[in-house]
Structure formats: structure tokens, C-alpha cells
Amino acid sequence: MKIGDIRELLDAELLCGEDMLDHDVYAACCSDMMSDVLAFVKDQGVLLTGLVNPQVIRTASMMDMVCIVFVRNKAPSEEMIELARDCGIAVMRSASRAFEASGILYYAGLGREVEDV
Amino acid sequence: MSETIKLHYDVDGENFESAGQASHSVKKSLRQLGMSPDVIRKVAIAMYEGEINMVIHANGGVADVEVGDDDITIILKDQGPGIPNIELAMQEGYSTAKDNIRALGFGAGMGLPNMKKYTDDMKIDTVIGVGTTITMKVNI
Ligand SMILES: Nc1ncnc2c1ncn2[C@@H]1O[C@H](COP(=O)(O)OP(=O)(O)OP(=O)(O)O)[C@@H](O)[C@H]1O
Ligand SMILES: [Mg+2]
Numbered sequence: 001m002k003i004g005d006i007r008e009l010l011d012a013e014l015l016c017g018e019d020m021l022d023h024d025v026y027a028a029c030c031s032d033m034m035s036d037v038l039a040f041v042k043d044q045g046v047l048l049t050g051l052v053n054p055q056v057i058r059t060a061s062m063m064d065m066v067c068i069v070f071v072r073n074k075a076p077s078e079e080m081i082e083l084a085r086d087c088g089i090a091v092m093r094s095a096s097r098a099f100e101a102s103g104i105l106y107y108a109g110l111g112r113e114v115e116d117v
Numbered sequence: 118m119s120e121t122i123k124l125h126y127d128v129d130g131e132n133f134e135s136a137g138q139a140s141h142s143v144k145k146s147l148r149q150l151g152m153s154p155d156v157i158r159k160v161a162i163a164m165y166e167g168e169i170n171m172v173i174h175a176n177g178g179v180a181d182v183e184v185g186d187d188d189i190t191i192i193l194k195d196q197g198p199g200i201p202n203i204e205l206a207m208q209e210g211y212s213t214a215k216d217n218i219r220a221l222g223f224g225a226g227m228g229l230p231n232m233k234k235y236t237d238d239m240k241i242d243t244v245i246g247v248g249t250t251i252t253m254k255v256n257i
Binding site: 079 | 133134135136137140141144154158161162165166169209219221222223224225226227228230231
């Protein structure tokens with residue numbers, strides 16, 4: 001799946017990373033606990049979260065993630081978007097809730113592309 | 118033998134928003150030095166966890182990183198309260214963080230175990246009421 005597909009599937013507003021829409025991603029994780037993202041995530045390119053603070057961007061950057069989706073229409077600050085730009089991370093926000101957004105992406109094949117689709 | 122590269126940072130304990138700046142800068146420097154993505158990720162995650170700990174548990178401190186021929190050393194030094202029981206603190210899930218920290222996305226008690234996991238060597242020197250120094254090494 002491409003980052004651009006995520007934007008379409010979640011009807012999300014892209015906040016930065018216009019040049020990354022063609023970038024392939026294979027797996028995602030959904031959490032409001034950055035501790036858990038740092039401890040349990042491995043090679044997941046996408047982070048879905050309802051938490052909004054600069055540590056979300058830093059955590060994703062440390063984990064080499066390439067896309068962050070803020071759910072429930074949470075709005076990151078201009079500083080956060082600037083930081084994400086600097087880290088090469090695409091950021092978008094969607095009105096969907098975390099569970100719903102995860103389900104939509106999973107159903108569309110994200111995280112299970114080896115199995116079928 | 119090539120020259121050792123040394124990086125030094127002050128970690129502001131008053132500002133949660135800026136926590137992670139040092140780790141971010143180290144990550145960039147290691148990339149410029151052409152280090153392997155695997156090594157960079159290990160250093161970045163371990164240092165970031167340690168940097169966050171300094172900010173949320175110890176009111177900040179200083180971070181030093183030395184890039185040698187065979188390994189990268191990260192030294193995080195604070196003058197916080199110290200860690201009363203290291204064995205307990207190293208356990209997954211042990212945290213003294215309050216709800217205000219959890220609301221920021223931290224305080225699951227995963228940081229120290231994660232730092233150990235991502236580094237090849239980790240040493241904790243701590244004195245109650247004086248501070249904590251954590252020294253980590255990642256082999257190149
Ligand atoms: N630099 C430090 N100074 C004083 N106490 C510390 C320091 N680092 C860690 N601790 C203590 O050790 C505990 C465990 O640390 P650890 O990093 O594993 O978890 P945490 O920071 O509480 O949560 P997480 O890392 O998952 O966000 C902390 O809750 C705190 O009590
Ligand atoms: Mg921690």
C-alpha cells in the first residue's frame with residue numbers, strides 16, 4: 001500500500017509529505033503510548049495515534065517510520081509538522097477513530113500483504 | 118586509527134517538548150558518517166529512551182556520545198533523585214511515572230529494558246540524592 005492510498009482510504013487531510021505519497025508501506029501500529037511503540041514496534045512504517053505532542057514525531061523518527069496518522073481529527077502544531085518535515089515523515093489527520101482507521105487499513109491489506117490481497 | 122568523534126549536549130529538564138533533540142541530532146550525525154541503518158536505529162532508540170528518562174525522572178542532564186572505530190558510547194548523566202532499586206527499575210512494566218506522564222505517552226516501564234535490549238553493553242551508576250549516569254555501548 002502507498003501513503004497516498006492511506007490518505008484516500010481514511011479520507012485524511014495531508015499536513016506534510018506531499019512528495020511521499022508514492023512511498024510503499026507494509027505494516028502499521030496504533031497506539032497512544034510512545035513507550036510501547038519504542039518497545040514493541042519493528043519495521044512498521046505507519047503510526048496511527050490520538051496522542052498529540054512532539055514526542056510522537058520523535059518516536060516515529062527514531063523507529064524509522066515514514067507516516068503518522070492523527071485520528072479523531074487531532075491537530076498537530078505547526079512546530080510538530082515542521083519537525084516531521086525535517087524527519088522525512090508524512091503527516092495526515094483523519095476524522096476516523098483509531099479502531100475504525102486501523103480496521104479500514106487492515107481490511108485494505110496493510111499489514112497482511114504477504115497473506116493475500 | 119581514525120580520530121574519535123565526540124558529541125556533547127545539554128538536556129533541558131524543564132522542557133518536555135524539546136526532549137529528544139540530542140538523540141535526533143546524533144541520529145543525523147551518524148547518518149552523515151555513513152553508519153549502517155541498524156546501528157543508527159539502536160543508538161537512536163536507546164539514547165532517546167535515556168534522554169526522555171532524564172527529562173521525566175531527573176530534571177535533565179548532559180549527554181555525551183563518542184564514535185570510535187569499533188563502537189559508539191553514549192553517556193547520559195543527570196543530577197536527579199537516583200534509582201533506589203536498579204533490579205526493579207530494569208523490570209519490564211516497572212514505573213514510578215504518574216498519570217501526567219502517562220498522558221504524554223510515556224511511563225509504561227519499558228525504557229530501561231529497551232535500552233538494554235538495543236545496546237551491547239549498559240552500565241548504571243546511581244547514587245540516591247546525587248544522580249544517575251548511564252553508559253551504553255553499541256558495537257559497530
Ligand atoms: N535517570 C533516572 N533518574 C531517576 N530515576 C530513573 C531514571 N531513569 C529511570 N528511572 C526510574 O526507573 C523507572 C523505570 O524506568 P523506565 O525507563 O524503564 O520506565 P519509565 O520511564 O517509567 O516508562 P517508559 O520508559 O516506558 O516511558 C522509572 O519509572 C523511574 O522510577
Ligand atoms: Mg523511560
